[in-house]
Amino acid sequence: MFKSLFEKEWIKLRWVLLAYIIIGYAAIFSIGSDLQYGIKMHGAVKYWSNVITYHTNFFSILKYLPIFGAITLAVIQFVPESINKRYRLSFHLPMNEQKLLIFMLLFGIVSMLLLDVLIALGLFVVSGMFFPSDIVSISLVSIVPWFLAGIITYLGTSTVVIEPNWVQKVVIGITTYFTFELLMAERLFTQYNNVLIYYFLITLIYGIIILFPGHRLRKGSK
Amino acid sequence: MILNKFARYALILLIIIVCAIQLPFFYYKTVHKPTGSPRFYYSPIIEDFAIMQHSNGKMEFRDNQGNKYNRRSFEKILPFQFYRDLSKWGVLPDTICGLAIDASVIHHNSTRYRLMGKDFDLPQIKLYPLFESESDFAQLQFPSNFFRINDKIEFITASENKIDEELSEKFNTALIKAEFKFPAKIIAGLPTTKKPFDEGYFIVDNSNTVFHMKKVKSEPSIVKTPIPQDLDIRKITIQETVTQKVYGFLVTNKDEIFMISYDNYKLLPIELDDFVADKMDLAIGVDPLFMNFTYDDNYNFYSAVYDTNFQFIDKMKIAMTPKKEKITEKVKYALFPFSIKTSDSFSNLKQFKFNMHSSLSIVGIILSLIIGFMVKIKRQEDLKSSWFDFVIIAFTGVYGLLGVIFIKTDIWD
Amino acid sequence: MSEYIIECKNLNHKYGDFLVYNDLNFNVEKGKIFGLLGKNGMGKTTTINIMMGFLRPTSGSIKIFGEESHKISPATRARIGLLHEGHVAYEFFNVEQVEQFYSRFYPKWKREYYYDLMDKMGMNYDHKISKMSCGQRSQVVLGLIMAQVPDLMILDDYSMGLDAGYRRLFIEYLKNFVEEKNTTVLITSHIIQDLEKLIDDTIIIGRNKVLLQMNFQEFLQKFHQYDFQFDGKIDLQSDETISNIESINNNYSIYSFKEKNEVLQYLNSKNIQINDMSEIKMSLEDAFIGLTGKY
Numbered sequence: 001m002f003k004s005l006f007e008k009e010w011i012k013l014r015w016v017l018l019a020y021i022i023i024g025y026a027a028i029f030s031i032g033s034d035l036q037y038g039i040k041m042h043g044a045v046k047y048w049s050n051v052i053t054y055h056t057n058f059f060s061i062l063k064y065l066p067i068f069g070a071i072t073l074a075v076i077q078f079v080p081e082s083i084n085k086r087y088r089l090s091f092h093l094p095m096n097e098q099k100l101l102i103f104m105l106l107f108g109i110v111s112m113l114l115l116d117v118l119i120a121l122g123l124f125v126v127s128g129m130f131f132p133s134d135i136v137s138i139s140l141v142s143i144v145p146w147f148l149a150g151i152i153t154y155l156g157t158s159t160v161v162i163e164p165n166w167v168q169k170v171v172i173g174i175t176t177y178f179t180f181e182l183l184m185a186e187r188l189f190t191q192y193n194n195v196l197i198y199y200f201l202i203t204l205i206y207g208i209i210i211l212f213p214g215h216r217l218r219k220g221s222k
Numbered sequence: 223m224i225l226n227k228f229a230r231y232a233l234i235l236l237i238i239i240v241c242a243i244q245l246p247f248f249y250y251k252t253v254h255k256p257t258g259s260p261r262f263y264y265s266p267i268i269e270d271f272a273i274m275q276h277s278n279g280k281m282e283f284r285d286n287q288g289n290k291y292n293r294r295s296f297e298k299i300l301p302f303q304f305y306r307d308l309s310k311w312g313v314l315p316d317t318i319c320g321l322a323i324d325a326s327v328i329h330h331n332s333t334r335y336r337l338m339g340k341d342f343d344l345p346q347i348k349l350y351p352l353f354e355s356e357s358d359f360a361q362l363q364f365p366s367n368f369f370r371i372n373d374k375i376e377f378i379t380a381s382e383n384k385i386d387e388e389l390s391e392k393f394n395t396a397l398i399k400a401e402f403k404f405p406a407k408i409i410a411g412l413p414t415t416k417k418p419f420d421e422g423y424f425i426v427d428n429s430n431t432v433f434h435m436k437k438v439k440s441e442p443s444i445v446k447t448p449i450p451q452d453l454d455i456r457k458i459t460i461q462e463t464v465t466q467k468v469y470g471f472l473v474t475n476k477d478e479i480f481m482i483s484y485d486n487y488k489l490l491p492i493e494l495d496d497f498v499a500d501k502m503d504l505a506i507g508v509d510p511l512f513m514n515f516t517y518d519d520n521y522n523f524y525s526a527v528y529d530t531n532f533q534f535i536d537k538m539k540i541a542m543t544p545k546k547e548k549i550t551e552k553v554k555y556a557l558f559p560f561s562i563k564t565s566d567s568f569s570n571l572k573q574f575k576f577n578m579h580s581s582l583s584i585v586g587i588i589l590s591l592i593i594g595f596m597v598k599i600k601r602q603e604d605l606k607s608s609w610f611d612f613v614i615i616a617f618t619g620v621y622g623l624l625g626v627i628f629i630k631t632d633i634w635d
Numbered sequence: 636m637s638e639y640i641i642e643c644k645n646l647n648h649k650y651g652d653f654l655v656y657n658d659l660n661f662n663v664e665k666g667k668i669f670g671l672l673g674k675n676g677m678g679k680t681t682t683i684n685i686m687m688g689f690l691r692p693t694s695g696s697i698k699i700f701g702e703e704s705h706k707i708s709p710a711t712r713a714r715i716g717l718l719h720e721g722h723v724a725y726e727f728f729n730v731e732q733v734e735q736f737y738s739r740f741y742p743k744w745k746r747e748y749y750y751d752l753m754d755k756m757g758m759n760y761d762h763k764i765s766k767m768s769c770g771q772r773s774q775v776v777l778g779l780i781m782a783q784v785p786d787l788m789i790l791d792d793y794s795m796g797l798d799a800g801y802r803r804l805f806i807e808y809l810k811n812f813v814e815e816k817n818t819t820v821l822i823t824s825h826i827i828q829d830l831e832k833l834i835d836d837t838i839i840i841g842r843n844k845v846l847l848q849m850n851f852q853e854f855l856q857k858f859h860q861y862d863f864q865f866d867g868k869i870d871l872q873s874d875e876t877i878s879n880i881e882s883i884n885n886n887y888s889i890y891s892f893k894e895k896n897e898v899l900q901y902l903n904s905k906n907i908q909i910n911d912m913s914e915i916k917m918s919l920e921d922a923f924i925g926l927t928g929k930y
Binding site: 043044046048051130134159165167171172178182186189190191193198199209214216219 | 232240351570573
């Protein structure tokens, strides 16, 4: 049964995931090319100095990629399952509806995480061409809050999509926005190091909330 | 199923968390008025403190005795700070306290140091440029490499992103010869070319010995300073200034401050009442006659004045209305039973701190319970089965109320 | 009791203040084909939704295979083939993918039933469902339901969006299948003509109430239309004798389960003197409209 569900999600999402990784690597390429040009024009020492002293973020192009990817993923995954009352198809399957929803979410999360790891790898390689390990490691740590914000956005948006009540849709959407926005404010590297654990816990909570509209859809309440 | 009911509470919990972070913050942005922080100076003319403070929409000038000044008369008693205006008006004195002065003398004997509370947790990339200390040229140039010290010192050539083995070996040998114990605990210097000259870096090694490292004519110059090893040094700030009296200053974990003098690194202690290094911002204003240490935690403002021989002269303190007593704070405590802070004015790092407010929040909680009660009655909900909603409101006030109202209960199995 | 696959007891449902129906009672026996009929908006899909646990009724209950409708276990769901109103399907699948998807959920799955139908229709296996016409989609959905080999089929408004050709095709294929497999079927529709040869028992729902509940053939035999002319106004409500009365100018039609004499007597008792009425032979559609009304 899970094989069927896996295939279903894959058929829906394969192009979105491909687009995500392509755009991610286009961004990595852009980072590399900007670094090469910038270092050529201003000198490596000046560039390093800006990064070290002023925390100039040379990879900020990646900042909003996880969030936009997450929204697209959630929409493409869940809208075709909700419009025209299609959720009834899924809920009539001889399977526990909670397991069904959680599986779908896990598919989204795991695929996003895998692609994020690939993008991080790309950043690792590209920044390693121009910077020492001290700078490379700090840049990898600094993208973690952005990836986490992406996961939170994915979970929140999925819940918004399947939520039938409009007021609650909006409330959940606003809550999701004000949550991921908290992770987007890094001015200096590694500012989030001490608090990532709290946001990780918040992400776990976001993983459950989809069962609330899911259950109500199943039971037909408005 | 239980998990589904749990999902509703999970969602309400998220709303509570987001509200606890954002609502007090929005409230703060709405009601916060810039407080006029006092700025302290020490006047050699009146031999007392001169204070400038923004109050009731305009700038007020006074001295410690309570005498009021206008801007012009205020600047006149502070020739070291406002010598350019006094020169322009033609009233700059020739001598002050027996010291012959002119604009040039003042300029060459004045400087400022700063130590912000935030600086203590500034995330750092531990790569440093070691300038040529005795260059043929007047303007300092960036070197082509950066160094780091772990279990040895390494110089990395930036343009190649590779270790310069020869240079690293040279310095490593010099450090070992000077009995440096790796790794380095603190590396302090000023990594900018916008300074008059370069004094390299003060480095605390693993045995708490302070070394002074410079590059002189491309060769390492390592000095093992006599700074005591038992100081428990927290931070060293180095700032090269034309006065060339002190390298900078040093802060210990016991919040003691010492200036590091050019006289064989002798430590000159500075007594500062109530000084807590990571919760206050410190500014040190040096002029030809005095050193003025001003520090504050946004509510209490202090100034301590020393002469240029590091002898204590005078000190004063101004306490602004404690935050707790302001009406706006009381309203905030009544409305919000607690808040979650994600940033702090004395820290560079993001926080996630839970702050309980005060018993005033009973007001907000009771109001929220009443509103929650009324809403549920209007919706014709079964009050008995939604008892936990009221428990939530009782503990979280308006945050829980918003969650419970917007995320409606439903008929469960 | 266990002969009844579906048991509906005192079902009562309201949308806000709007009463859908009151006190609906029916049972569907094993192997029978049950028609839940009525005009659009009378509550047929509501009943299906309640039956499948997608809606909580205001009061009363429906049991499927002995289980309460809102608590049907996954194992029981595997025995029920459900056609959703509008032939709803996963539009992102193609013909091949959708069969592959469902096959793993149902232990009795027989892919031949599906592919026979697809081949008969000449469907390309990589034809995407989103690009199909209503009629083609209805065949895909029917094929999937048959491949499931369910014990009970619930077909909610099989006719929606289909033109006459596809409707006939659907019914023929279905009839063939269920007769062979002795499947119990509950079928709803507002288009009645095609169902004549298919349905055993029926319930016809009208506005706020059940209009009729009986064996289908019995309905066709016992329901009459009588036409007559009368000058003047006739103000009669529906009751036991008169199911429905309609008029254009002074041409009246009375629909009734009673014999002609009974109806004449009844009219006389209401001071409506009629000399003669002619009984009109009705088609199935006429009978349906006669019972439910033109509007």
